Amino acid sequence: MNVQQAVEAANVTSYQMRNSFSNHYSIPGRLLLNESVPESVRGELRGMGYDLTFRRLTSGPLNAIHFDWEHGSFWGGSSNYGEDYGIAW
Numbered sequence: 001m002n003v004q005q006a007v008e009a010a011n012v013t014s015y016q017m018r019n020s021f022s023n024h025y026s027i028p029g030r031l032l033l034n035e036s037v038p039e040s041v042r043g044e045l046r047g048m049g050y051d052l053t054f055r056r057l058t059s060g061p062l063n064a065i066h067f068d069w070e071h072g073s074f075w076g077g078s079s080n081y082g083e084d085y086g087i088a089w
Contacts, residue, residue, distance in 0.1 A: 003064050003075045003076060005077075007064050008080065011062075013059065015031070029051050030052075031045065031052055033058065034056070035055065057081055061079055062078070063085065
């Protein structure tokens with residue numbers, strides 16, 4: 001994937017680690033998946049015992065910059081979750 005494809009790809013939120021905000025809860029085995037995750041992947045995850053929930057947006061805005069040192073260039077990408085951008089020079 002290039003950077004733009006990566007920030008637009010379906011992502012997964014895990015509740016395994018303790019939350020760093022509020023009451024610091026942890027929900028082992030629970031995953032929040034993007035609605036676009038294929039049924040084949042959902043079935044495999046359920047088969048492993050995961051408790052799945054789904055949403056259209058599974059994270060806040062994502063921004064990334066790839067530093068391509070070999071070619072001396074920077075490549076940026078921003079998700080379509082908001083009005084965001086990445087800057088590099």
